[in-house]
Amino acid sequence: MPSYRHRYLPMTDQDEADMLRTIGATSVDELFRDIPNAIRYQGTLPISAPLDEPALWAHLRELAERNTDATRCVSFLGAGLYDHHIPAVIGHLISRSEFYTAYTPYQPEISQGELQAIFEFQSYICELTAMPVANASMYDGATALAEAGLLAAGTTRRKRLVVSRAVHPETRQLIATTARGLGLEIAEVDYIAGDGTTNLELLEQAVNDQTAAVIVQSPNFFGCIERLADIAALTHAHSALLAVSVNPLSLGLLEPPGRLGADIVVGDAQPLGIPQSFGGPTCGFFAVAEPLMRRMPGRIVGQTVDRSGKRGFVLTLQAREQHIRREKATSNICSNQALLALCAAVYLSVMGKQGIQETALLNTRKAHYAASSAAAIPGYSVPMGAPFFNEFVLRLPAKLSYETLSTRLLANGILAGYDLGQSYPELAGHMLLAVTEKRTQADIDLLLARLEEYV
Incomplete structure (x- = not known):
């Protein structure tokens, strides 16, 4: 049986030797001889040693556990990508x-x-x-x-x-x-x-x-x-x-x-x-x-x-x-x-005209409920007066930074909106909140309660 060095790269030592012999090279390193030594990387790359499959899976699980499980968060983050219902x-x-x-x-x-x-x-x-x-x-x-x-x-x-x-x-x-x-x-x-x-x-x-x-x-x-x-x-x-x-x-x-x-x-x-x-x-x-x-x-x-x-x-x-x-x-x-x-x-096929209309209406009504309720909390305001769909700008209290607010919200299972100060310097201290049909009134009220708590 051939001796495979890598499970998913089925090339044997004999395959490599045959190819080198065919092209007249004595080693793989010889294929790179035209690259001057001055610009070639010397030594071994600073990466970890290879792991066997069980060890690799354990390592990947440990890395994954460091992440926040976004599916367990209530998301108010939009800015181009939105948390909508996806029919099965x-x-x-x-x-x-x-x-x-x-x-x-x-x-x-x-x-x-x-x-x-x-x-x-x-x-x-x-x-x-x-x-x-x-x-x-x-x-x-x-x-x-x-x-x-x-x-x-x-x-x-x-x-x-x-x-x-x-x-x-x-x-x-x-x-x-x-x-x-x-x-x-x-x-x-x-x-x-x-x-x-x-x-x-x-x-x-x-x-x-x-x-x-x-x-x-x-x-x-x-x-x-x-x-x-x-x-x-x-x-x-x-x-x-x-x-x-x-x-x-x-x-x-x-x-x-x-x-x-x-x-x-x-x-x-x-x-x-x-x-x-x-x-x-x-x-x-x-x-x-x-x-x-x-x-x-x-x-x-x-x-x-x-x-x-x-x-x-x-x-x-x-x-x-x-x-x-x-x-x-x-x-x-x-x-x-x-x-x-x-x-x-x-x-579009399974939702149909009525489903699209109802979903759009839910997005609009829920976003307007969130906006009007947030603006009623002392210290917060909605500074842009034009009609909006399912996203709106919320001005934060002067003493509350976006970084502090987003960190506290995440600790309570809420993914905050987008920090507008990143893209619009004049809107530092403003957050762009998205409210889709997936956000329940309980979700929105939870956000509102936390906003009021952090003032």
């Missing part, structure tokens, strides 16, 4: 081998199931956003919004992107990085301090005939709902495109951006049945007005009929670097989040 049927369906292990469906004749699932996802996104065309998904919401800026620049042949400062700060960083690589100019427009929405006077000053796109988020990072119709009018007055990032669950209540003048609607599908998973992966969606369809990044699944008239599905409109010359590509996005798009499609 989703895990069952996506675990089926034909979906879970499927590769890119280049051969439609053997990939009809996956193609149909993606087509259904696209159809749902079009219904939610009131846009005529959606693609087969993006990496995440942040990537999708950055790609929206690139689409606008390519379509208008302009180099200026106007971005609201109320867009998620990490997404703005991604937009700036992407724009810098392509020589695009970024102009940021501030929000109204006592309102939480984009300052339309500053926006009107920032948009000009060199603007390719105005980029906003609604509900924005503070949870506030932007005045999209007014923003669309300002944008289109200069023949620029309006790109809007949305929380898809909010569209169970809010007028969809497609009916308010948006040209590009993107977002993250994570609220639609996708777990938080310590930050990802998630699934971005991307929908456009019909004239922009051929400039959309990624790919689209199209519906057609075969020679017998039977309905079928195919990949179409995939003008990516993988298929054409780079200078003619719409994007270098060469993949999509098919499995997570399936999560979103199953979620």
Whole structure:
């Protein structure tokens, strides 16, 4: 029997000797002889000695026990990833081998199931956003919004992107990085301090005939709902495109951006049945007005009929670097989040129109109950007055730091909201709280009791 040195790396000493002999080398070290000694690592890496399997499992368990079990915490942390109910049927369906292990469906004749699932996802996104065309998904919401800026620049042949400062700060960083690589100019427009929405006077000053796109988020990072119709009018007055990032669950209540003048609607599908998973992966969606369809990044699944008239599905409109010359590509996005798009499609299917509306309403009512109750506690206030969905900004008492509050809350099984001072220096001492349909009144009242206790 062969002597395997590693259980999961089935290469024997004889295999190694045979390969070295074939290429004319006497040892593995000889393969690295072209690397100068001056820059090669000398000695042994400072890592622990190998462990046998029982010892390794014991070590991993000890490390895991140091973590806080987030599933046993009451979470009020959002800021882009949310603790929503995930119907059990989703895990069952996506675990089926034909979906879970499927590769890119280049051969439609053997990939009809996956193609149909993606087509259904696209159809749902079009219904939610009131846009005529959606693609087969993006990496995440942040990537999708950055790609929206690139689409606008390519379509208008302009180099200026106007971005609201109320867009998620990490997404703005991604937009700036992407724009810098392509020589695009970024102009940021501030929000109204006592309102939480984009300052339309500053926006009107920032948009000009060199603007390719105005980029906003609604509900924005503070949870506030932007005045999209007014923003669309300002944008289109200069023949620029309006790109809007949305929380898809909010569209169970809010007028969809497609009916308010948006040209590009993107977002993250994570609220639609996708777990938080310590930050990802998630699934971005991307929908456009019909004239922009051929400039959309990624790919689209199209519906057609075969020679017998039977309905079928195919990949179409995939003008990516993988298929054409780079200078003619719409994007270098060469993949999509098919499995997570399936999560979103199953979620929307089983929840239905009424379920989405009821869930969105629960998010809104519970968040407003938490906000009004917290503002009634002496020392706390809700400083932003715009209508909001399921997130709101809470100003903490002057003597209570976020670090102290979050530590005390965690000790009581409560995961605090996001520290806004990390991203907005002027909002030091402010916390962004998310309240989803999973938070019961008892959960919210527990938070309120602790807030009052810590004043």
